[in-house]
Amino acid sequence: MTTTTDTRGRAVDRVRALLEAEDSVELRDGYLDAIGGFLPESTRGAQDIMLTGALPKVYERWWRPAWGRIAKGLRGPSMEDEHLIARRLLDLASGEAVLDVACGTGNFTRRFARAVGPEGLAVGVDLSETMLLRAVRETRSAQLDRQAVYLRASAEELPFLDHTFDAACCFAGLNLMADPHAAIADMTRVLAPGGRIALFTSARFRTPGLRFWQELATGPSGMHMFGQDELTGALRANGFTDVRRLLSGTTQFVGGVLAG
Numbered sequence: 001m002t003t004t005t006d007t008r009g010r011a012v013d014r015v016r017a018l019l020e021a022e023d024s025v026e027l028r029d030g031y032l033d034a035i036g037g038f039l040p041e042s043t044r045g046a047q048d049i050m051l052t053g054a055l056p057k058v059y060e061r062w063w064r065p066a067w068g069r070i071a072k073g074l075r076g077p078s079m080e081d082e083h084l085i086a087r088r089l090l091d092l093a094s095g096e097a098v099l100d101v102a103c104g105t106g107n108f109t110r111r112f113a114r115a116v117g118p119e120g121l122a123v124g125v126d127l128s129e130t131m132l133l134r135a136v137r138e139t140r141s142a143q144l145d146r147q148a149v150y151l152r153a154s155a156e157e158l159p160f161l162d163h164t165f166d167a168a169c170c171f172a173g174l175n176l177m178a179d180p181h182a183a184i185a186d187m188t189r190v191l192a193p194g195g196r197i198a199l200f201t202s203a204r205f206r207t208p209g210l211r212f213w214q215e216l217a218t219g220p221s222g223m224h225m226f227g228q229d230e231l232t233g234a235l236r237a238n239g240f241t242d243v244r245r246l247l248s249g250t251t252q253f254v255g256g257v258l259a260g
Contacts, residue, residue, distance in 0.1 A: 011149035014121055018097075018164045025159065030136035031150040034159040035127075057134075060107045064172065071202070073249030082200065083111055085246070086169055089198035089255030095119040096166040101155045101187060102126055102173020106135030106148070112169070113139070113148035122148040123165075125155065155183040163192040171200040175224045181234060188238040193260035197240065202226050203252040228252065 012032060016022045025034045065079050077085060086108060092098055092115040100109040103124030113122035122144075126132055132150045139148050153159050155170070156179050168187040174180045180201075187197060204225040228247065231254045235243045240256030 011121065011145060011147060015123055015149045015151065018123075018160050020159055020161055025151070028152075029133055030140070030145075031132045031152060034151060034153040060105050064104070064107070068172070068251075071249055071251045076248035076251070077253075082171065083108065085253050086171060086198050086200075087111070087115065089244070089253070090167040090169060090196050092116055092120075092167055097121045097164065098123070099158075099160075099165045099168040099187070099190065100124045101158075101168065101170040101183065102176070103135060103150065104128075104131045104173075106139055106150065108169060108171055109135065109148055109150070110139055110142055110144055112167075113144040116147060118147050120147055124148070124150045125153050125158065126150070127152065127154065156186060158186045158190055160190045162189055164190045165195060166192060167196045167198070169198045171198070174199055174201040175226065177224070180224055180226075184231075184234050185238060188240075188258065191258050193258055195258045197235065197256055197258070199231060199252075199254045201231070201252065201254075203228055203247055203250055225250075226252070 012027060015032060016025065019025055019034075025032050026036070027033075068079060068082070069076070090098065090112070092112060094117040096116045097120060098112045098116060100106075100112060100122065103109045103126050106124050109122050109124035113120075116122055124132075124135055126135070129152060132152055135150050136145075139145050139150075151159075155173070155177055168191055170183070170187065174183060177183050184199075191197065202223060202225045204227050231252065232243050232245050235254065235256040239259050241259050243256040244254070246253040
């Protein structure tokens with residue numbers, strides 16, 4: 001569903017038109033807040049770190065690249081490669097509307113905003129207020145706030161109308177959610193027919209011995225380790241076709257196109 005709202009309006013006003021209940025969303029410090037003081041139950045260590053005030057300062061330059069390199073393996077895709085994979089899976093065009101779930105400090109959201117141009121719309125969603133404050137600041141500095149906006153909301157209960165977006169992305173966030181399959185279902189709901197999805201998350205080893213040690217190591221963090229066929233199966237069950245997957249170390253990239 002390509003956005004047709006007047007591009008002269010502010011991005012926050014354009015997003016309000018896409019919400020199920022506009023009156024329940026408040027503008028705070030440059031981002032929209034759909035949940036106020038409510039915070040879903042934490043999935044433990046890894047998600048708690050994401051909600052701190054310190055992490056946004058080092059997230060894009062140090063934390064995310066370092067975590068990705070360890071998880072993807074030394075020969076796995078670089079951060080720049082991740083952006084390229086996302087771009088290929090989403091196949092964004094000028095004027096489209098794209099949703100970036102678990103957007104963090106907006107490093108992917110800003111790339112998407114450039115891809116869709118001033119006539120398009122890139123919406124970043126995250127639970128962390130500190131991450132969103134950083135995202136707003138970086139986006140304004142890049143002069144992309146005309147086509148990019150951020151919203152604090154739960155990925156499992158996105159506050160958007162059905163069939164609102166042309167593409168949806170969730171990179172390095174699905175494995176931290178309490179109910180990742182509910183998040184996938186809700187991303188599907190807000191996609192228009194023909195909409196594209198791109199996911200980057202964990203991958204469980206197939207070998208029982210390796211899987212045991214992997215789960216032992218990741219258990220305290222609360223991270224969900226997805227089976228190597230779990231997400232491709234979930235996308236197909238939600239009506240996606242042309243489902244693709246790329247495995248790299250203990251991670252996987254998965255994408256598909258929602259059937260019309």
